[in-house]
Every structure is written in C-alpha cells, then in structure tokens.
Amino acid sequence: MSYKILSINPGSTSTKVALYENETLVFSENIEHTAEELSPYEEVLDQLEFRSEAIQAILKKHGVVLSDLAAVVGRGGLLPNLHAGGYLVNPHMKEALLGGQASPHASNLGALLAYEIAEPLGIPSYIYDAVMADEFEEIAKITGLPDVQRQSMCHVLNMKAMSRKVAEKHGKRYEDMTLLVAHLGGGISIGIHKGGKIIDAIRDDAGPFSPERSGSIPLLYIVDMCYSGIYNRKEMIKRIRGMGGLKAHLGTADCRRIEKMIESGDERAKLLYEAQAYQVAKGIGELAPVVSGKVDYIILTGGVAYSKMMTDMIKERVEFIAPVEIMPGEDEMEALALGALRILRGEETAQEY
Numbered sequence: 301m302s303y304k305i306l307s308i309n310p311g312s313t314s315t316k317v318a319l320y321e322n323e324t325l326v327f328s329e330n331i332e333h334t335a336e337e338l339s340p341y342e343e344v345l346d347q348l349e350f351r352s353e354a355i356q357a358i359l360k361k362h363g364v365v366l367s368d369l370a371a372v373v374g375r376g377g378l379l380p381n382l383h384a385g386g387y388l389v390n391p392h393m394k395e396a397l398l399g400g401q402a403s404p405h406a407s408n409l410g411a412l413l414a415y416e417i418a419e420p421l422g423i424p425s426y427i428y429d430a431v432m433a434d435e436f437e438e439i440a441k442i443t444g445l446p447d448v449q450r451q452s453m454c455h456v457l458n459m460k461a462m463s464r465k466v467a468e469k470h471g472k473r474y475e476d477m478t479l480l481v482a483h484l485g486g487g488i489s490i491g492i493h494k495g496g497k498i499i500d501a502i503r504d505d506a507g508p509f510s511p512e513r514s515g516s517i518p519l520l521y522i523v524d525m526c527y528s529g530i531y532n533r534k535e536m537i538k539r540i541r542g543m544g545g546l547k548a549h550l551g552t553a554d555c556r557r558i559e560k561m562i563e564s565g566d567e568r569a570k571l572l573y574e575a576q577a578y579q580v581a582k583g584i585g586e587l588a589p590v591v592s593g594k595v596d597y598i599i600l601t602g603g604v605a606y607s608k609m610m611t612d613m614i615k616e617r618v619e620f621i622a623p624v625e626i627m628p629g630e631d632e633m634e635a636l637a638l639g640a641l642r643i644l645r646g647e648e649t650a651q652e653y
C-alpha cells in the first residue's frame with residue numbers, strides 16, 4: 301500500500317513543505333518569509349491565510365494531485381496537556397488554537413494549515429511530537445511557587461528523530477537508551493531522554509542564550525524591565541525571542557557570519573560565541589544528574605551543529621559526561637511524515653485532543 305503524505309512545518313520566518321510517498325521524499329521546499337511580508341500581521345495566527353496561499357502555490361508548482369494525498373501532517377505547537385506522538389487534528393484542537401489557548405509560536409499554525417488542506421479532501425490531518433508534548437516526571441514539574449508548574453517545551457520532533465538515528469547507528473532502540481540532546485538552532489533547548497521519553501528539559505527561555513534568543517536572565521532583572529515603562533509585553537517577548545542572544549549583541553543571528561567575524565580577528569564576537577558554547581555546556585551539565593550521570597551519548601543537533609568551531613568548544617567541556625555525537629541540521633519534515641505513516645499503517649494510534 302502506498303501513502304502520499306504532505307508535511308508542513310511553519311517556523312518563525314519560513315514554512316517548509318515536503319511530500320513523501322511512504323518513506324521516500326518526493327520534494328521538499330523551504331518558503332522563506334521576509335520580515336516585510338510578515339510585518340502586516342499583528343499575531344502569528346493572523347498569518348494563516350498568507351501561509352496557506354504560499355503552500356497552495358508550492359503544491360501547484362509541483363503538480364500535486366490533492367486527491368492522491370492520504371494525510372497531511374503539521375508541526376505541533378504549544379497547546380497545553382499534549383503527549384508525545386501523533387494527534388488527529390479535530391475541531392476541538394482547531395478551536396483551542398484559534399481561541400488562543402496555546403502560547404504564541406509559529407508551530408501552532410501546523411495543525412491549522414494541515415486541517416485546512418485535509419478537511420475538504422476527507423482525509424486525516426495530524427500533528428506529531430509537538431513542541432509542548434510533555435513527558436516530564438513529576439519531580440521535574442515542581443517549582444518554588446506552588447501555583448507554577450514547569451511544563452516541557454523543547455524541540456521534541458527533531459530531538460527524537462535524531463535520537464532514533466543515533467540509537468539505530470549503535471544497533472539499539474531509542475527506548476533502551478539514555479541520551480542528552482541539545483538542539484542548537486536559532487533557539488536552543490536541551491532534553492534528557494530516558495526510556496523513550498523526555499523526562500526533563502531546559503526550554504529556549506530558561507537556559508543558554510542562542511543566536512536569536514536571550515536564554516535565561518535572572519528573574520529580578522526581568523521583573524524590573526517589565527515594570528520600567530520602557531517595554532510593553534510584546535517588546536519584552538521580542539527581547540527574549542527573536543531579538544535576543546547573538547543577534548542582540550552582534551546584529552546578526554547567522555553563525556556563519558559570526559565565525560567570519562571571529563576569523564578576521566573580532567575579539568568581542570569570539571568571546572560571545574565562546575559564551576554561547578559555555579552556556580550550552582552548562583545546560584548539558586545541569587541535566588546529567590537527572591540520570592545520575594549515566595548518559596549513553598550526548599547529541600548536538602540543529603543548524604549550529606554544522607559548526608565545528610561551536611561543537612568543538614561544547615565537546616571540550618562535556619565529553620567527561622558521555623561521548624558526543626554530532627547530528628547537524630534537522631530532520632523534522634521526515635520525522636513528521638514517518639510519524640503520520642506509522643499511524644496510517646496502524647503501527648501507532650493517533651491521540652484525540
């Protein structure tokens with residue numbers, strides 16, 4: 301039986317679209333959205349029609365016959381109370397997303413874009429390994445404020461996809477390994493995986509700074525900034541996500557450019573780049589005691605893991621914990637398609653929201 305599956309991955313500045321026939325990639329496109337194109341939209345949800353039209357244009361360009369599709373799968377976003385694995389996008393999930401129950405993030409559009417294509421065709425739409433899929437152990441959820449619980453939020457889809465590849469490389473099952481995975485992209489998150497679950501993680505706003513995010517800042521500094529009268533809520537969030545990190549310091553989030561600056565003798569860029577590696581290493585170190593240091597492999601993945609300069613600096617500080625596997629880039633489109641394929645083949649069951 302052959303299944304054609306459309307994967308959709310909305311990021312903050314791009315929408316990736318890929319078509320798979322079973323495990324085989326038919327085509328993959330990355331639609332880049334400029335800041336100018338996105339500027340008319342106050343909220344990320346307002347971009348739905350704009351992104352949907354961009355996807356339709358790609359489907360037309362590749363001559364995709366919509367009635368041939370078996371399912372559409374989108375990146376899952378920041379809805380509360382999600383588990384890992386696949387979910388059927390149903391009207392309840394759609395309403396929750398449109399009703400603002402999810403914290404703002406481009407990934408929330410994944411379910412909506414998938415549903416919009418699939419529903420008129422009478423085929424299922426899914427999300428898979430959503431950003432907020434929560435597998436934390438009870439102890440990891442506790443904070444020092446009784447009314448505040450830590451909730452998992454990390455690059456679940458790519459972390460799990462890369463973990464499965466590392467497990468396969470070593471002839472093991474992901475579920476039988478303990479892996480400490482750092483996703484080094486425009487945002488950075490780190491997760492400790494045990495028994496096939498992310499049992500604790502450091503979010504992009506709670507650990508190392510990254511190419512475009514502030515990472516963790518002492519809480520009282522943030523309280524002061526919020527009440528300074530200088531920034532409104534949206535501006536504060538922009539400082540944390542989008543305009544923080546290396547971009548705030550150096551005017552660019554492009555690590556390839558930053559490495560050129562370093563190579564041409566820019567000492568400030570060198571210190572900042574080293575500080576990013578130092579903070580990633582500290583984040584990895586923070587999670588190792590969760591499993592009493594018994595980690596099989598540390599995995600460095602995401603776009604920045606293409607950089608030998610960066611991965612060498614991190615490796616030097618964390619190799620005492622476990623051997624380091626470098627898995628550069630991301631495999632999110634394939635991970636989405638393979639998740640949907642397992643559901644279509646009856647190897648996994650889609651959950652209902």
Ligand SMILES: Nc1ncnc2c1ncn2[C@@H]1O[C@H](COP(=O)(O)OP(=O)(O)O)[C@@H](O)[C@H]1O
Binds near residue numbers: 511602603604607630
């Ligand atoms: N060869 C490379 N060397 C260093 N950094 C890279 C390289 N390729 C991509 N990057 C960096 O990876 C980051 C984007 O990571 P990626 O995982 O692709 O994106 P996102 O987090 O936006 O999905 C950017 O900071 C980019 O500069």
Ligand SMILES: CCCC(=O)OP(=O)(O)O
Binds near residue numbers: 453
């Ligand atoms: C840590 C949450 C997931 C996330 O930030 O995704 P992007 O880096 O793709 O924005």
